[in-house]
Amino acid sequence: MNMTKNMISIFGLTLVLATGVALAQIPDFDLLDRNGDGLVDADEARALPCLATNFDRIAKDRVEGLSRGEFALAVREYCIEE
Numbered sequence: 001m002n003m004t005k006n007m008i009s010i011f012g013l014t015l016v017l018a019t020g021v022a023l024a025q026i027p028d029f030d031l032l033d034r035n036g037d038g039l040v041d042a043d044e045a046r047a048l049p050c051l052a053t054n055f056d057r058i059a060k061d062r063v064e065g066l067s068r069g070e071f072a073l074a075v076r077e078y079c080i081e082e
Contacts, residue, residue, distance in 0.1 A: 026079055029071050039065030050079035 032040045032047055041064065045051045051058070051074055058074045059066060066074060 026075050029068050032071075037065075039067060040071050041065035048075075048079065051075070054078045 027048055029040065032044050034044055040051075042052070042055050042059070044065070045055045051071075054074070058070070058078070
């Protein structure tokens, strides 16, 4: 029983660390927003292939670009492997 709890704890810690590594590899919103307009447009999204590949699907009717919140959701959905 104690061994099972230890294995679950180790698995959980490994998962947290792996997610942290994946997140650390994603560029910050402010780094991608090169023109400083508060949006990541299609051109700026090219710096992050997982975002660029799905940009039309992500942005939908947002011609001007992704807001900080939309960017965060898109990164979680399309850029972080589980």
